[in-house]
Amino acid sequence: MTACPKLLTPDICVIGAGSAGLTVAAAAAQFGVPVVLVEKGEMGGECLNTGCVPSKALIAAAAVRQTGRRGPAFGIEATEPAVDYAGVHRHIHEVIAKIAPHDSVERFEGLGVTVLRDHARFRDARTLEVGDTLVRPRRFVIATGSTAAVPPVEGLETVPYLTNETVFGLTELPGHLLVVGGGPVGVELAQAYRRLGSEVTVIETGSILSRDDPELVEVAREALSADGVRLLENTTLAEVGGSAGAIETVVEMASGRRTIAGTHILVATGRAPTVEGLDLDKAGIAYSAKGISVNRGLRTTNRRAYAIGDCVGGLQFTHVAGYHASLAIRSILFRLPVKVDTTRLPRVTYLDPELGQIGLTEAQAREIHGDRVRVLSAPFSGNDRARAERRTEGLVKIVTGPRGRILGVGMVGAGAGELLAGWSLALSAGVKISTVASHVAPYPTLSEVNKAAAIGYFSESLTNPWLRRILGVLRRLG
């Protein structure tokens, strides 16, 4: 006789314990709503284990080494500290371990969430199968994330290629790392490994960071080249061969085919939504190679199911996963109408200098608003703090529309990620450019670069004949 499967009937069943799923589960549980959370792998998902946290820990290690190299400009002897890469690996995993309790089963059970550690698959539109348990909730939240999309390149499967899932497991510094893909993953890791001492070659089909403003990307490109990262743009990986420690590639570029050898190869050519084995068809949930189909309220084609985070494609960032989660909570718990608004979502690539964008780039704004767009910019070279710290590379670009509406802000420079947070607040609050121009920033801070750019909005008034006439009258009044 087969045992009857256990049946759970919570209000919400969340599939995936990454940034998106954990946020929904924690918020719902804190409101006293019964939640089942299903996770087949590591709690914390990609951000904690194989994404943001390890990559930023690696970048931090690289920055420590880089500081020694900057000495001479300050009258301090340059140093090239030796790298104990096993120690860097230890540092990365200590950082993960320090954050892990926040995402742990223990914490979530403590909040009252029922956590199931197994693979989830739909049995029908209302029921999920998790091992020998059936879950039939009022609402599903699918938050299964994404995985590295590996291109069908001849021979790639025959070599031990790295992805974000394996690269942070390295305990020895790669001698020559071949990075395939010049998106955020590729360039961040390329710069970090180069600064730690690897030779690095980036192979990119088009241009690096192609979603960003080309004027800002140019500054990042120069910084990568100055570090000694070999950038092969308009170059496609065509064939891979060799073996562990001796990888051989054939690439195609305008001048023809070329062979490039390295010790390791990292594939960073984009993401694919994680839908495998979920049996979405059985639940009537539509999806494509880009992601699970959702409307602007993040509802799938099954009225009981929402999909949030990386698995829906589009902007794939931890803070976007959190934003989706907050919308899903508002909709499920409070039955409020919600709509995803992508115009105010920031993104930052943690190169040195950092490159960030919120809202429309100049090109996107011109496409929509034509010549009603005004671009206000200020270079970091005009900022006293940047001068004192010898970090004068970069600029901020503010794109404004009719009546001083801020349409977007792009920035490349030291601390651009932190500086962009203020713009995120400004855009959320619908602040006009005149408010930014009149705020008082502490001196000397890098944040004054924002004000310097914003003040440009009034530059035309300096020569306005009417304004000059009024000033003349006021002067005569004594």
Ligand SMILES: Cc1cc2nc3c(=O)[nH]c(=O)nc-3n(C[C@H](O)[C@H](O)[C@H](O)COP(=O)(O)OP(=O)(O)OC[C@H]3O[C@@H](n4cnc5c(N)ncnc54)[C@H](O)[C@@H]3O)c2cc1C
């Ligand atoms: C190298 C790298 C660096 C990054 N750096 C940044 C950064 O600096 N800033 C930033 O904002 N973003 C960054 N990102 C992106 C960020 O990591 C993702 O956008 C974010 O983690 C997505 O969260 P998620 O919850 O949607 O998915 P995930 O974190 O992938 O979580 C999905 C979870 O679902 C589980 N799951 C999948 N299918 C099933 C199933 N059938 N049953 C049960 N469980 C299942 C998975 O095991 C996984 O744990 C980076 C990504 C990479 C690769």
Ligand SMILES: NC(=O)c1ccc[n+]([C@@H]2O[C@H](COP(=O)([O-])OP(=O)(O)OC[C@H]3O[C@@H](n4cnc5c(N)ncnc54)[C@H](O)[C@@H]3O)[C@@H](O)[C@H]2O)c1
């Ligand atoms: N700082 C951050 O917030 C951060 C950091 C890393 C990743 N992420 C997230 O992860 C997502 C994925 O990043 P990604 O860099 O993997 O993907 P991506 O899609 O941004 O970039 C992939 C790049 O690979 C290139 N490419 C594709 N196939 C190729 C081939 N065969 N040969 C050579 N080049 C090829 C593409 O032209 C593209 O430029 C990002 O969009 C972002 O959402 C965020």
